[in-house]
Amino acid sequence: MTFEQFLQYIFSGITSGSVYALTAMGFTLVFNATQIINFSQGQLVMLGGMIAVGLYGAGAPLWGAFLGAVAIVVLVTVGFERVAIRPLLRKGVLAQVIATVGASFVFETAAMLIWGRDAVTLPAFSGEEPLSVGGATVVPQTLWVVGLTIVIVVALQLFYRKSLFGKAVRACAVDATSARLQGISYSRVVIFSFALTGAISAAAGVMITPISFMGFHSGSLLGLKGFAAAMLGGIGNPVGAVLGGFILGIVEALGVGVVSAGYKDAIAFVILLLVLFVRPVGLLGTKMVNRQ
């Protein structure tokens, strides 16, 4: 592998790593608010991409399609929280797993019925002219993806650390009962976390669609990889989620260079299984993960 090739793989790894990081962030937000792993997380990313393509095809400008997709996915997640999650809070892990798995089926099949079976794409946000960096080529969309991811992550951190409501959300993540005793509305925190997850997931989906196409079936793989990233970084830890996402993206991209492109998707699962079996708390995690 020459240095140029190595750099090329790193760039491609950072790009897909951004999407994994945002997907992992979606898992983390919901997990911290509800202790639920949302198995339909990847499908929310897929919905974001598909809705944006649909809106763009209907004549909306690119930025309008982006915002429209984010708004619609937020509505979907809020509705999902109302209908399926709220009745199942504290009702046992099995019920929650199965309900969110069912939701993933609903989102996926609905997308297939609405937009068909073909993978679709969006034009890049600002031109297709590749840039040359240190001998490797980078499409401008990569800069958008990485840039927006950094903006979203920083904004989230500021929100959680500086704003009062952000602190309330963090309090609920530590101990929901004590938080409620302090007068924090738990149900508002939960619904807010779901809405935020929907927004971040949709944004991730729209950003990646110009680079790597989006089909109704893309969600399950994205979701599993996002979960692998969240577990790698330490579930419940937002910094870990971002770190895990980028590590996973880069390892995967290098794996393509070293092993073979056909096994690209298997890498994430091998990492996931290794983390689950060897160090379930992940790189940065401290929480015990063997809750019943």
Next chain:
Amino acid sequence: MVAYLRRHAAYLVFAVIVMTIPAYLSDSYYLSVLAFMATKFMMALGLSLLLGQAGQISLGQAGFVGIGAYGAAILTTRLGWDPWLAMGTAALVSATIAGLVGMPALRLKGYYLAMATLGVNEIIYILLIQLKGLTNGTDGISGIPPLSIGGLSLSGPRAYHLVVWGVALLMLRFSLNLSNSRVGRSLRALHRSEPAAKSLGVDTSYRKVQVFMLAAVFASIAGSFDAYYVRFISPESYTITFSIILITGVIIGGLRTVWGAMWGTLVIVILPELLKRVNDDITNLVFGVLLVAIMVLWQGRTRGLWQMVREWRLRSGPGGPGPPGAEE
């Protein structure tokens, strides 16, 4: 004798009905639906023991079905093995893989076990596509021989029906006996509370791996049967989607008893056949809605559809509130 008949009445009636179906049904479409029902029933039985009795979720059963199917196909078409021997070998391979995966995976609970089994399914699926020299990749394997007994080919739908349902009934008998045995009770005990079961002397990790391997063997045998029946296999039959459909069936059927697997199988076989007439693509949508609706309406209790209807009728009847459902 009478006591024996009474105790096993449900099983015997079911067995007689199933085994006499070919005597008065000759329509090849219905017979093929029934043939697939038999193998789905085997998969559901294993999953019912794992999820219903032991409370361990697996979202990766389709992976073991795939190993069963590919093991059977590869050993018969490439090496010319006897189909039954190939089926048994594939089941052994599945059991071994289940054991190796299960030992670390079953230490995990709830979400993590679900994700780990999902990951295993996805890795098996990727291997089926990528190991082209062995599996022929996405093109799949064709020309798989049919089953035969002592030189008598079982390619006819009626003969096949008797064999595949015969095996399914044996598995049902085995599962019923298991659930009524000390092992079954220890599985239900660890379902309710693992520390409690442990303190009463149940080797919970051993039992969990055991039932996980058993479910994998059932799935693998079912996969082999399907391969010999259809004579062609390709990787897309063994995706996570199929694993989730199996889970749907077991849950709709009810997790309390092994019989739930039968009701669940009926639903996941017949519902798609009916929905096909409306629109082929809405099947998964309906399954998804069912999964969410069942969980929300049942609040995580492990009753089946029929038990729920019965309790609802009891409650709305003059008898006042019905008996409380088993809580998780």
